[in-house]
Amino acid sequence: VVILYAIWHPAAPDEVNASDATSTDFIKITWTPLPEAVAYEIWREDEDGNNITNVDRVIASEFEDTSAIPGVFYYYSVKAIFQNSIGEMSMADCGCRKLQTPSVFASQGESWNQVIITTGALPISNPNGSRIEIWRSDSSSILDAEKIGTVSYSSKYYDTTIIAGKNYYYWARSYYQTNDVAKSDFSASTIGYSCEISSVYISGASTLTPGGRACYRLMAICNDGSVREFPGSVSYEFQDRYGIANFKNESMPSYSSLESSGYLWWLTITNTNVSTSRAITLTATSNYKDVSRTVSKSISIKPKPDNFPYSYMVSSSGFVSLTGYSGTDINITVPSQINGMPIVELADTFSFDKKGIKSISLPSSLQIIGGRAFYLCKSLTSISIPSSVTKIGSSAFTGTGLITITIPESITSIDRGAFDYACRLQSINVDSRNTRYSSSAGVLFNKDMTELIAYPPAKSNTMYNIPNGVTYISSYSSGFHACFNLKTITIPNSLTGISTGQVFHNCDALSSIQVNDGNPGLCSNDGVLYSKNMDKLIKYPNDKKNTSFIVPATVEIIDGCAFYCATNLCQLIIPASVTNCCGIAGCKSLASIYCFGDYPFRSPLFYIYNSNGETYGLQVYGSLFNSSWGSERNIPIYYFSETSNWGTASYLNEWNNPLISLEINGPSTVTSNSANKFIGLGTFASGHADVGCKVSWMITEGVEYASISADGVVSIGVVNEPHTVKIRATATLGGVTRNVTKALSVNP
Secondary structure, three states, X not given: OOOOOOOOXXXXXXXXXXXXXXXXXXXXXXXXXXXXXXXXXXXXXXXXXXXOEEEEEEOOOEEEEOOOOOOOEEEEEXXXXXXXXXXXXXXXXXXXXXXXXXXXXXXXXXXXXXXEEEEOOOOOOOOOOOEEEEEEEOOOOHHHOEEEEEEOOOOEEEEOOOOOOOOEEEEEEEEOOOOOOOOOOOOOOEEEEOOOEEEEEEEOOOEXXXXXXXXXXXXXXXXXXXXXXXXXXXXXXXXXXXXXXXXXXXXXXXXXXXXXXXXXXXXXXXOOOOOOOEEEEEEEEEEEOXXXXXXXXXXXXXXXXXXXXXXXXXXXOOOEEEEEEOOOOXXXXXXXXXXXXXXXXXXXXXXXXXXXXXXXXXXXXXXXXXXXXXXXXXXXXXXXXXXXXXXXXXXXXXXXXXXXXXXXXXXXXXXXXOOXXXXXXXXXXXXXXXXXXXXXXXEEEEOOOOEEEEOOOOOOOXXXXXOOOOOEOOOOOXXXXXXXXXXXXXXXXXXXXXXXXXXXXXXXXXXXXXXXOXXXXXXXXXXXXXXXXXXXXEEOOOOOOOOEEEOOOOOOEEOOOOOOOOOOOOEEEEOOOOOEEOOOOOOOOOOEEEEOOOOOEOOOEXXXXXXXXXXXXXXXXXXXXXXXOOOOOOOOEEEOOOOOOOOOOOOEEEOOOOEEEEEEEOOOEEEOOOEEEOEEEEEEOOOOOOEEOOOEEEEEEXXXXXXXXXXXXXXXXXXXXXXXXXXXXXXXXXXEEEEEEEEEEEEO
């Protein structure tokens, strides 16, 4: 008897079909359902036959793969799932997802000889490496268009094969590699055209007076009515039979922002005694694309008006910048215009510097108050800034007698040191509608109060807690410059870094800088400001009462303004750890500096002021150790012969100060795979104790577990059980050698 067993192999689905670029959102896979199937597995592999993955299991007989990358071909197969078995893999079919349609914009008259086509950002779903085809037609039909080039996303295509002034239609579509099937749909058309010159004219002042200077440009009126600077070559002819002016091609002055940088044509009235109106002629001859044009402009030179003690500059657009003042009035009203042209700027060269003015009225046409405009106007106690002003320049109100000032809504820029050393200024108030700046209790901040810009120098408070939320105080803004009433400043946790002690420049009453304990970037010790790990000394308060100060042995850098004007300091002790020190100028009582390591000093620059704002300038000291502004006094520096790089300057003194004892400062217990800093502290015959001194290091026990660097950093390797490591410090100073050993417990 023969018994036959029939083995049934479950069937695979038929007619598997993957869509070919029918959707930008997915590839749709369909198949013929099997009667006994309870579910289906969809499998996908890339076109190279790699990365075969099961992308999903579904009950229905179709699936939309939204994870497919547009423009990439994939092969899809389907397995049927039965109650007790899994069917065979079906035949595969290839499909792809359509690319997203790009965005595109064509320029309209923005350029003379080209249309600029700007493409949008890469759609999130499109793959990196996909690009854009640019198509163009004379008509609005895509059927008439031809491809003129390709470009990346978020970039520009420059179509130079155009006729000026003619309208062109542009389309774009995405493509990826060589997959023509998956290209996106065409974008909507965008119209673009280049400029065509209709006519030209000379732009600039038609009327000038002595003291005036004006810029001239050849401008083109385009076919679309827009006006822009002429693109071709221009030559000028200047006719002045009276000899009252000159016309030169010169660079744009740096003191004004009314014109773009570069070389421009300037007409300057050189004769200051014009008594009768005169006319001079300026002729421009231009050429662009072999078309020549000639145009002239008559300029009237009139006598200088009465009571106009200003020199000025006129932009090619007809706006006036006042560049100087020669009057003697102490109560001044600045005019709003000259020769019908609005005055919009007090240039950086314009200044009432020390003119003794008591009051000033600024015109509603004014937009820019330039740098140093009211510099050292000590009698000027109040000012109203017009709501038209958008910018206050550097040092604009430095040294003024202002008591309070209000920043209007319109101000969008306040340059560095605008209110420095305004030693009567008690309050800076900001219009609440201003979008760039704010004030709190009379202190100037940026809008969201993350930056403290200026604390009024004469604000009466002796203590100030910087608001939590402030993250930045620039050394180039006013900061706390010359705030002569402040005795204590507290720094919040949010302010984690202060780049330089210049932030507290000339705070002559400041005796303590405190830092909240939770601050991750800064700390204070006995009122002195340091970086968190105390490797940088940022600021020693000007009025700290100590007459002697030992810099902690952790400090490596002493900031350039750290001891600036520390008026009570007589003796400064600098440990061997310090390798960069440049902040000791202006210490009027300083009599001696003692150094316990190699030469640490760097030559600095200093801004010099006194509390009355009477002395100002940038001075480079011939000697680093100057103690007064009027004359240089070399402060004696004492050093050990065992240290190096000292040179032979007359103020350097070799020090016979024997080392009495030496100790090692640092942890007694360390852990596996760690690094720990150790410092040698010396006591000397001079009485100086706990001073970081120059030592050499070695490990005397446990070298298999640890190593030590030249600057005392012990690196522990990986250990699995407790060990002991011993380190030794040796110092030779003042002709005496001392050494000391410290045992370290090393734990896993």
